Amino acid sequence: MGTAVSWRLNNRKLVRQWPTAVDLYSGSGSVTAALKKNHFRVVAAVDNDKVACATFRANHPGTRMIEEDIRKVSPAEIRRRDLAGKNLDLLIVCAPCQPFSSQNRKRGPDDRARLILEAIRFIKGLKPRLVFFENVPGLVSARNANLIDELRRRIGREYVFGDPHRVDAADFQVPQRRVRCIMLAARKSSPPALPAPTSPADKRITVRDAIGKLHPLRSGQTDRKDALHAARRHQAIALRRLAAVPKNGGSRSALPQSLKLECHSGVENSKFSDVYGRMSWNDVAPTLTTGCTDITRGRFAHPTANRAITLREASLLQTFPPKYRFVGSASDIQMQIGNAVPFKLIDAFAPVFRTAIRDSRA
Secondary structure, eight states, rough: HHHHHHHHHHHHHHHTTTTTTEEETTSHHHHHHHHHTOEEEEEEEEEEHHHHHEEEEEEESSSSEEEEGGGOOOHHHHHHHHHHOOOEEEEEOOOGGGGGOOOOOSSSSOOOGGGGHHHHHHHHHHHSEEEEEEGGGGGGGGGGGGHHHHHHHHOOOOOOOOOEEEEEEEGGGSOOOOOEEEEEEEESSOOOOOOOSSGGGGGGOOOHHHHHHOOOOOOOOOOTEEEEEOOOOOOHHHHHHHHHTTTTTTOOGSGGGGGOOOSSSSSGTTTTTTTTOOOOTSSOOOOOOTTTOOSSSOOOOOSSSSSOHHHHHHHHHHOTTTTOOOSOHHHHHHHHHHHHHHHHHHHHHHHHHHHHHHHHHH
């Protein structure tokens, strides 16, 4: 047997011994990418966003992507087809955050909130050793207390839920202020403690660290070597406003009256105050949203250039690996980046997952 063939066979055997994971609401695959880096075998992922699923497949051809409404997906089929009838090690549940977000403008009950309860079928059907929930802090607000109580009650006593934790991704080498709610549940044991911050307040990874070495661009320019590093072509009035906003963290409050929008005057001036604001080189970025390359949607202007940040800059601020491939239009990619769980956040948590799974096997 040749050396190369032998290496491939041994490598496949080693990979089969890695802990298994299933990624629910996987989006474009940042969680799966971080788990794979930490030697997890992600056997299946579920999402129903066509373009995000295409991005997932482009980066993770070895993982079965189930492009379907999660309510129609059978955990029994995943157990049979992807786990050979065995129990799962890790279940990731990053349900849509819009129903729990403070920015959700939908009045009255939001049916999407109950999508998190779909995890119950997968927990009962796959019997994971560890379950990881990630969402916005509003998930555990008073208005959602009944939903979380229902989740715990229906899963049953076989699982021990830890307390919810507010976690800022900036504490874990993410150059972005992104506060999330993290919950862990473990089968027949207490869930593990969260890892200690790897970039606490005095050791933040900054915007400069993340994007400072990229090719400088003006409005409308594209880096010839990187199609994602393309600056929006702003209208003349937008460029005049940006030129009047101070470099390195300035806001629209500095605009002269002649450049202010009517909707930003009076009482309205206090709302959405980050619009037309700049990021600061020596600080973390604000929370990236699905409008993260649009200066009218938040503090998404470049620290010094008169333009919005590019898709490449946004992807690096979300800590996607530089060679990660994205499928779709600029609008599609912006949506995928804004919706993603930062790669570095899961990268920091993955060793804790592995240790807890190993200990549960002992």
